[in-house]
Amino acid sequence: MPIIKPDPVTNRLLAALPRKDRQRFLAGCTLVELKFAEILTEPGERIRYVYFPTESFISLVASIDNNANLEVGLVGDEGMLGISLILGVDVSPLRAVVQGAGQALRMNTAPFRREFEQNPVLQRLLKRYLYVLISQLAQTAACTHFHVVEARLASWLLMTQDRAHSDAFHVTHEFLAYMLGVRRVGVTKAATALQNRKLIRYSRGNIRILDRAGLKTVSCGCYAADKATYTRTMGKKVSGIG
Amino acid sequence: MPIIKPDPVTNRLLAALPRKDRQRFLAGCTLVELKFAEILTEPGERIRYVYFPTESFISLVASIDNNANLEVGLVGDEGMLGISLILGVDVSPLRAVVQGAGQALRMNTAPFRREFEQNPVLQRLLKRYLYVLISQLAQTAACTHFHVVEARLASWLLMTQDRAHSDAFHVTHEFLAYMLGVRRVGVTKAATALQNRKLIRYSRGNIRILDRAGLKTVSCGCYAADKATYTRTMGKKVSGIG
DNA sequence: AGAGTTCCGTGCGCTGGCGTACACAAGAGT
DNA sequence: ACTCTTGTGTACGCCAGCGCACGGAACTCT
Numbered sequence: 001m002p003i004i005k006p007d008p009v010t011n012r013l014l015a016a017l018p019r020k021d022r023q024r025f026l027a028g029c030t031l032v033e034l035k036f037a038e039i040l041t042e043p044g045e046r047i048r049y050v051y052f053p054t055e056s057f058i059s060l061v062a063s064i065d066n067n068a069n070l071e072v073g074l075v076g077d078e079g080m081l082g083i084s085l086i087l088g089v090d091v092s093p094l095r096a097v098v099q100g101a102g103q104a105l106r107m108n109t110a111p112f113r114r115e116f117e118q119n120p121v122l123q124r125l126l127k128r129y130l131y132v133l134i135s136q137l138a139q140t141a142a143c144t145h146f147h148v149v150e151a152r153l154a155s156w157l158l159m160t161q162d163r164a165h166s167d168a169f170h171v172t173h174e175f176l177a178y179m180l181g182v183r184r185v186g187v188t189k190a191a192t193a194l195q196n197r198k199l200i201r202y203s204r205g206n207i208r209i210l211d212r213a214g215l216k217t218v219s220c221g222c223y224a225a226d227k228a229t230y231t232r233t234m235g236k237k238v239s240g241i242g
Numbered sequence: 243m244p245i246i247k248p249d250p251v252t253n254r255l256l257a258a259l260p261r262k263d264r265q266r267f268l269a270g271c272t273l274v275e276l277k278f279a280e281i282l283t284e285p286g287e288r289i290r291y292v293y294f295p296t297e298s299f300i301s302l303v304a305s306i307d308n309n310a311n312l313e314v315g316l317v318g319d320e321g322m323l324g325i326s327l328i329l330g331v332d333v334s335p336l337r338a339v340v341q342g343a344g345q346a347l348r349m350n351t352a353p354f355r356r357e358f359e360q361n362p363v364l365q366r367l368l369k370r371y372l373y374v375l376i377s378q379l380a381q382t383a384a385c386t387h388f389h390v391v392e393a394r395l396a397s398w399l400l401m402t403q404d405r406a407h408s409d410a411f412h413v414t415h416e417f418l419a420y421m422l423g424v425r426r427v428g429v430t431k432a433a434t435a436l437q438n439r440k441l442i443r444y445s446r447g448n449i450r451i452l453d454r455a456g457l458k459t460v461s462c463g464c465y466a467a468d469k470a471t472y473t474r475t476m477g478k479k480v481s482g483i484g
Numbered sequence: 485a486g487a488g489t490t491c492c493g494t495g496c497g498c499t500g501g502c503g504t505a506c507a508c509a510a511g512a513g514t
Numbered sequence: 515a516c517t518c519t520t521g522t523g524t525a526c527g528c529c530a531g532c533g534c535a536c537g538g539a540a541c542t543c544t
Contacts, residue, residue, distance in 0.1 A: 062380040065463065070384045084376070087369040089475065093377040127329040134326070134376055135335040138304040141383035142312045145423050148530070172491065181387050186531060188492060204491055204540065221307065233331065390500070414521060428501060430522060446510065446521050 011052040029105040036101040041092035050082030055102030057163035061095040070181035076163025147220040150190040154219035172205040253294040271347040283334035292324030297344030299405035312423035318405025389462040392432040396461035414447040
């Protein structure tokens with residue numbers, strides 16, 4: 001079924017660049033299609049590309065003890081993957097897994113670093129984005145420690161919906177368990193509870209958000225907090241100088 | 243009792259600067275005494291000073307839901323407080339609490355930013371330090387979620403010992419509970435277990451590490467992982483150009 | 485249509501940490 | 515010496531999440 005595609009350049013970071021800068025930047029990018037569950041970086045590995053998701057979105061996963069995993073960040077069209085390059089470190093600290101398939105803009109690290117060094121507007125933008133990511137990391141640490149699965153699941157669904165730009169997306173309980181660092185059964189229980197309250201509906205990996213407002217009330221405050229941090233930090237004069 | 247004080251400039255970040263740069267930098271600093279439990283920054287507040295601990299050390303605490311707290315970072319003579327300034331954001335994302343009393347070098351934000359902008363060696367150094375901090379945040383998120391209190395306590399003691407430069411330091415169970423995000427009773431149980439194994443000894447807030455190697459074996463891998471991240475990232479040619 | 489695979493629901497015993505409460509001991513202040 | 519505060523030990527019921535296991539439903543492939 002043919003859907004009207006949005007403008008390919010709808011990554012919000014890039015959209016905030018002045019027209020001229022943006023055009024030059026985009027000239028150095030390749031439009032790529034990211035596949036579900038594709039792994040873009042492994043911790044400790046050298047970063048070869050940076051990604052600016054447009055339709056797609058990517059999970060940042062910390063893994064310890066060789067089989068315990070936890071999502072600690074989510075990158076959609078509001079962000080970028082490979083941000084540590086702006087600190088001059090081309091080694092990924094985390095695993096990056098494609099969570100929602102779709103298009104992204106990709107650039108090689110070398111031209112990205114060049115572009116970053118020459119462009120003060122881009123610098124301001126990405127430095128602020130990194131600040132947001134750090135704040136959210138800290139928030140996530142506390143959230144995963146204190147909040148119950150059902151609330152965390154609700155938050156996760158809201159965050160994902162924002163990045164999927166749709167009230168329906170694909171993710172199995174198994175995958176969710178991996179993200180939230182809990183058992184698959186734990187997700188099933190929480191998801192069933194949400195479904196019974198008519199907040200979501202799902203079947204074999206296809207999740208649909210039915211009641212966004214309702215989800216917010218059962219979610220922990222971390223969804224709202226993360227969002228607030230983003231708008232507070234990036235919001236005002238995001239394309240200004242400084 | 244008079245103790246031979248080490249050279250006041252034993253912050254490792256500053257020590258890594260070339261002599262001339264370091265002298266100029268220190269000229270802009272004030273040597274201050276930090277008191278136990280003193281709060282240096284609150285989340286959302288404007289940062290007025292940056293601190294380079296020499297003897298002292300500082301906990302970075304995330305707090306949510308108005309009374310749930312969790313230490314997500316520890317800053318001693320290997321780091322600095324106020325690192326977000328290098329991203330051009332002068333708002334603290336976290337609460338900073340003095341964990342170990344002692345001296346620190348303090349500088350106003352304005353001269354710090356000036357110094358940072360003019361000094362490429364300092365830039366490289368602090369950017370890498372921020373990378374380490376981010377990696378540790380992610381590690382902490384996973385650690386607090388998956389690991390049991392006893393293992394986390396052991397890790398915490400090791401990390402603290404490194405920064406206290408002593409096998410004895412002061413911290414009550416109550417305070418530890420606040421840091422680890424658990425009940426005071428939970429700390430007592432874990433600490434008792436460690437004491438029974440002759441790994442530590444404590445009484446009314448005075449803790450002494452008896453068996454460092456033993457502590458490592460009961461600790462989760464996160465202590466070793468954090469340390470490895472630091473040396474891997476900062477270790478080689480830490481005062482080089484890049 | 486039949487077989488295989490993926491995804492979801494449920495049950496059971498276990499454990500780590502929670503909230504709460506109380507007792508006691510070691511210093512601190514007078 | 516005597517109280518007061520602070521720090522630590524212990525106990526009890528509770529619950530969220532764990533590991534494991536099995537059944538069933540839905541979709542896929544041939």
